[in-house]
Amino acid sequence: MAALAATAPVTLAEYLAAQSRKELLRFIxxxxxxxxxxxxxxxxxxxxxALFEDQLSALESDSKRIGTQNGELDFALLVDGLSAExxxxxxxxxxxxxxxxxxxxxxxxDTPGHEQYTRNMVTGASSAELAIILIDARKGVLTQTRxxxxxxxxxxxxxxxxxxxxxxxVDYSEARCAAIEAEYRQxxxxxxxxxxxxxxxxxxxxxNVIKAGSAMPWYRGPCLLEYLDTVPLAGxxxxxxxxxxxQWVSRPNxxxxxxxxxxxxxxxxxxxxxxxxxxxxxxxxxxxxxxxGDLEQAHSGQSVTLTLQDEIDISRGDLLAxxxxxxxxxxxxxxxVVWMSDxxxxxxxxxxxxxxxxxxxxxxxxxxxxxxxxxxxQQPANELRLNEIGVGQLSLDQPLAFDPYEVNRDTGGFxxxxxxxxxxxxxxxxxxxxxxxxxxxWQALDVNQDNRAAQKGQRxxxxxxxxxxxxxxxxxxxxxxxxxYALGRHTYLLDGDNVRHGLNCDLGFTNADRVENIRRVGExxxxxxxxxxxxLVSFISPFRSExxxxxxxxPPGEFLEIFIxxxxxxxxxxxxxxxxxxxxxxxxxxxxxxxxxxxxxxHAEIHIRTADVPPAEAADLIVAALxxxxxxxxxxxxxP
Amino acid sequence: MKRLSHLERLEAESIHIMREVVAxxxxxxxxxxxxxxxxxxxxxxxxxxxxxRPPFPLxxxxxxxxxxxMIAFRDATARRVGxxxxxxxxxxxxxxxxNPFVHGSALxxxxxxxxxxxxxxxxxxxxxxxxxxxxxxxKSRAKERVFSIRSAQHRWDPKRQRPELWRxxxxxxxxxxxxxxxxxxxxxxxxxWQYIYQQDIPLVPLYFAAPRPIVxxxxxxxxxxxxRMPLQPGEQPSLRQVRFRTLGCYPLTGAIDSEAATLPQIIxxxxxxxxxxxxxxxxxxxxxxxxxxxxxxxxF
Numbered sequence: 001m002a003a004l005a006a007t008a009p010v011t012l013a014e015y016l017a018a019q020s021r022k023e024l025l026r027f028i029x030x031x032x033x034x035x036x037x038x039x040x041x042x043x044x045x046x047x048x049x050a051l052f053e054d055q056l057s058a059l060e061s062d063s064k065r066i067g068t069q070n071g072e073l074d075f076a077l078l079v080d081g082l083s084a085e086x087x088x089x090x091x092x093x094x095x096x097x098x099x100x101x102x103x104x105x106x107x108x109x110d111t112p113g114h115e116q117y118t119r120n121m122v123t124g125a126s127s128a129e130l131a132i133i134l135i136d137a138r139k140g141v142l143t144q145t146r147x148x149x150x151x152x153x154x155x156x157x158x159x160x161x162x163x164x165x166x167x168x169x170v171d172y173s174e175a176r177c178a179a180i181e182a183e184y185r186q187x188x189x190x191x192x193x194x195x196x197x198x199x200x201x202x203x204x205x206x207x208n209v210i211k212a213g214s215a216m217p218w219y220r221g222p223c224l225l226e227y228l229d230t231v232p233l234a235g236x237x238x239x240x241x242x243x244x245x246x247q248w249v250s251r252p253n254x255x256x257x258x259x260x261x262x263x264x265x266x267x268x269x270x271x272x273x274x275x276x277x278x279x280x281x282x283x284x285x286x287x288x289x290x291x292x293g294d295l296e297q298a299h300s301g302q303s304v305t306l307t308l309q310d311e312i313d314i315s316r317g318d319l320l321a322x323x324x325x326x327x328x329x330x331x332x333x334x335x336x337v338v339w340m341s342d343x344x345x346x347x348x349x350x351x352x353x354x355x356x357x358x359x360x361x362x363x364x365x366x367x368x369x370x371x372x373x374x375x376x377x378q379q380p381a382n383e384l385r386l387n388e389i390g391v392g393q394l395s396l397d398q399p400l401a402f403d404p405y406e407v408n409r410d411t412g413g414f415x416x417x418x419x420x421x422x423x424x425x426x427x428x429x430x431x432x433x434x435x436x437x438x439x440x441x442w443q444a445l446d447v448n449q450d451n452r453a454a455q456k457g458q459r460x461x462x463x464x465x466x467x468x469x470x471x472x473x474x475x476x477x478x479x480x481x482x483x484x485y486a487l488g489r490h491t492y493l494l495d496g497d498n499v500r501h502g503l504n505c506d507l508g509f510t511n512a513d514r515v516e517n518i519r520r521v522g523e524x525x526x527x528x529x530x531x532x533x534x535x536l537v538s539f540i541s542p543f544r545s546e547x548x549x550x551x552x553x554x555p556p557g558e559f560l561e562i563f564i565x566x567x568x569x570x571x572x573x574x575x576x577x578x579x580x581x582x583x584x585x586x587x588x589x590x591x592x593x594x595x596x597x598x599x600x601x602x603h604a605e606i607h608i609r610t611a612d613v614p615p616a617e618a619a620d621l622i623v624a625a626l627x628x629x630x631x632x633x634x635x636x637x638x639x640p
Numbered sequence: 641m642k643r644l645s646h647l648e649r650l651e652a653e654s655i656h657i658m659r660e661v662v663a664x665x666x667x668x669x670x671x672x673x674x675x676x677x678x679x680x681x682x683x684x685x686x687x688x689x690x691x692x693r694p695p696f697p698l699x700x701x702x703x704x705x706x707x708x709x710m711i712a713f714r715d716a717t718a719r720r721v722g723x724x725x726x727x728x729x730x731x732x733x734x735x736x737x738x739n740p741f742v743h744g745s746a747l748x749x750x751x752x753x754x755x756x757x758x759x760x761x762x763x764x765x766x767x768x769x770x771x772x773x774x775x776x777x778x779k780s781r782a783k784e785r786v787f788s789i790r791s792a793q794h795r796w797d798p799k800r801q802r803p804e805l806w807r808x809x810x811x812x813x814x815x816x817x818x819x820x821x822x823x824x825x826x827x828x829x830x831x832x833w834q835y836i837y838q839q840d841i842p843l844v845p846l847y848f849a850a851p852r853p854i855v856x857x858x859x860x861x862x863x864x865x866x867x868r869m870p871l872q873p874g875e876q877p878s879l880r881q882v883r884f885r886t887l888g889c890y891p892l893t894g895a896i897d898s899e900a901a902t903l904p905q906i907i908x909x910x911x912x913x914x915x916x917x918x919x920x921x922x923x924x925x926x927x928x929x930x931x932x933x934x935x936x937x938x939x940f
Contacts, residue, residue: 012904012907012908016837019834020645020647021645023643024644024650094783096775096783096825098828100828104646119803123804126806127806234643247663248659248662248663260659261659262652262807289691291686291690292687301648302652303652303655303659303688305690352812354808354810355808409806410806410807413805413808415803415808415810421814422812422813423800424810427805
């Protein structure tokens with residue numbers, strides 16, 4: 001276990017006291033098996049005595065059986081549980097390893113280094129403070145090295161150890177080491193990585209891993225473990241403004257109302273003025289409650305429960321922030337998204353976004369570009385596939401309190417969740433909020449019909465009922481709208497007679513006026529569809545060309561022509577409004593079917609013959625057709 | 641500003657995980673197995689919801705073969721913390737007379753523990769269950785998620801596990817699905833012991849060395865805890881100074897020779913320990929009973 005025996009403290013009590021002051025350092029190792037990564041981790045575990053005898057005996061027998069070191073201990077076998085799984089096709093994933101020294105406890109995020117595993121590296125890096133990037137001294141800086149460094153920088157890790165491994169295979173050459181270091185530093189500077197420590201080592205032979213060894217007298221820096229043990233860790237500077245996402249409201253009884261959460265930044269004392277975001281309500285801290293007694297002060301990383309002086313409305317998802325240095329609030333963001341799902345990201349599609357303790361609806365309304373992780377080139381993109389990284393504009397359905405990711409991971413990092421299968425499909429970084437006033441075009445450009453319709457759980461479309469006067473268009477359209485309404489869909493019915501009373505009251509029944517009538521109604525229907533509605537239009541609309549004009553306003557598949565087909569004789573016999581009688585009497589001119597033609601649709605999506613199908617049945621048929629066309633497919637139901 | 645110690649960080653993380661479950665799940669439960677990890681997990685739950693009590697019950701899947709001292713400690717603990725305790729025994733297993741001596745550890749564990757657990761979760765409709773498993777226990781656990789999603793049949797599908805970034809956990813479930821949540825994922829065995837020492841957490845006395853009636857079988861030291869244990873010809877229990885590093889069903893749990901009767905002595909012994917704790921569990925050595933497979937079938 002921990003390296004106690006090496007320099008055993010005087011008493012066990014002293015040892016235990018020292019243990020309680022130990023720090024935790026989480027780091028990630030980047031590189032492939034070929035770089036000797038598993039060997040390096042295995043050696044750290046072995047040398048730090050994080051292994052028990054049964055594990056060691058398994059290692060010894062495995063080394064003899066399947067090892068690559070001629071029967072010597074093959075440290076890679078300690079951590080290569082993953083390779084067995086790879087053969088079985090199970091999981092290639094992040095594995096977490098643990099070891100401790102007298103000074104620190106370490107959690108190692110170990111991720112496979114191959115190209116397709118951006119997702120895993122990002123996951124491992126998200127909780128790491130430091131990255132060890134492995135380089136094979138024979139190969140130098142590779143594409144893979146650049147990719148790993150880019151992801152490390154992207155996830156906000158500022159401290160990098162460049163472990164130049166396999167020095168034994170380049171004769172421990174100082175010149176080789178210096179050349180690699182120079183090349184890497186130049187590249188890393190472009191990424192904003194400046195805190196780089198280069199350590200030449202041989203994981204296989206142990207040089208500069210735990211002890212310096214004698215092979216590289218020219219190297220004067222620390223060995224790897226010494227560096228890890230002594231590197232200053234964040235948390236010493238202080239001074240960041242207080243942030244805590246409210247995770248849970250504690251109400252064990254009538255008298256107590258506490259707000260529980262992890263402090264994401266800064267520190268807090270009773271009496272501090274706080275603001276709850278996004279509401280902006282203010283109060284001051286009354287108590288910092290823990291099971292070990294009230295605290296005088298609490299710091300970043302602690303799980304606490306705060307009580308406030310005032311009874312203000314605060315709930316899970318709110319962010320408590322220092323009143324004099326509050327976080328930003330926005331509902332539009334520029335964000336970087338790392339796509340982690342086999343199904344591609346679709347712009348405009350609503351996902352659930354979880355940031356801190358808030359969960360809101362969000363969609364990427366526009367992708368500015370995607371980043372080639374190998375070349376760092378920006379490329380235009382309409383979608384993101386598994387392991388692709390894109391930058392775009394993120395639109396939320398409500399305001400969110402945040403800090404840019406580079407300021408704080410907890411208040412700037414988010415995940416996206418698929419609404420239907422609930423899987424985590426992306427990780428994201430909030431770069432900055434977009435103010436509407438600074439960005440006046442966003443409403444016009446970025447929230448589109450698909451967003452609005454998806455928010456309503458449907459696809460927008462226009463259902464165009466055409467047919468002779470008295471055919472039953474409005475009757476059937478009304479029944480359809482009732483059914484859709486009952487299904488929770490958002491609809492509007494434009495009826496010919498009603499529109500002519502208002503919007504089109506200036507129009508008569510000449511052919512030109514009929515065309516204008518349909519043009520206006522077509523435009524209104526299009527606007528309403530753009531608002532995300534299912535629009536039912538019940539107009540005689542006798543001319544094919546005008547129906548075609550209305551159809552052309554809509555994208556393919558979103559205009560459904562419904563022909564209510566009645567014999568003229570039947571319509572005239574029914575004559576619900578007495579119009580046929582008037583027309584026959586010459587009191588109405590240009591009446592469709594009498595002295596103005598009706599051009600029956602040739603390719604109506606739905607054809608209802610009223611002689612065979614009563615209105616209620618016709619409505620059922622239409623709703624069924626909408627379902628099979630995916631307009632009201634249940635997949636589009638907006639899940640709460 | 642002060643940087644937290646490693647135990648403070650681990651404590652804060654575990655509390656965060658528990659609160660997240662309570663905030664986002666309708667019916668959580670804590671699997672309480674009476675061992676040291678469960679004791680730490682329960683202690684953390686008390687901290688997480690202070691000044692209230694943890695807003696979920698404890699669930700113990702009783703195989704009827706636990707050490708008697710464990711059962712006594714379990715009932716005393718539930719009274720002490722003031723939480724509801726649900727004890728579930730698989731009635732089918734009882735009817736079948738499942739017995740680890742007769743049926744072997746694999747079948748016994750499957751029926752009394754794995755099937756019993758599924759029955760209890762279904763019966764009470766729990767949508768999230770806390771378990772005390774740690775990633776350092778075994779190589780295959782090193783990649784286990786903190787929040788592990790299970791199908792309505794409680795199966796673990798390695799392809800459907802969700803990436804976990806930062807402190808963000810996706811707790812959403814489709815109908816019938818449930819979560820297994822492991823708040824101690826990042827603790828090591830040494831962390832557990834140090835924390836028990838630092839926080840003075842009560843433990844089952846079996847962890848401390850004492851003279852106990854022992855028979856040696858296949859290299860394992862088995863304590864004769866009651867009359868149900870069939871002694872083989874010539875086998876005679878003898879008093880030996882032993883303790884247990886892990887607790888389970890007494891016929892399946894090997895003791896170790898030890899003089900460590902106090903926590904510091906146990907920690908001291910650990911520091912020169914040469915055997916990892918799972919080796920004491922007969923279950924891990926049973927042929928074909930790989931941890932991966934058991935997990936897929938719903939074992940914790």
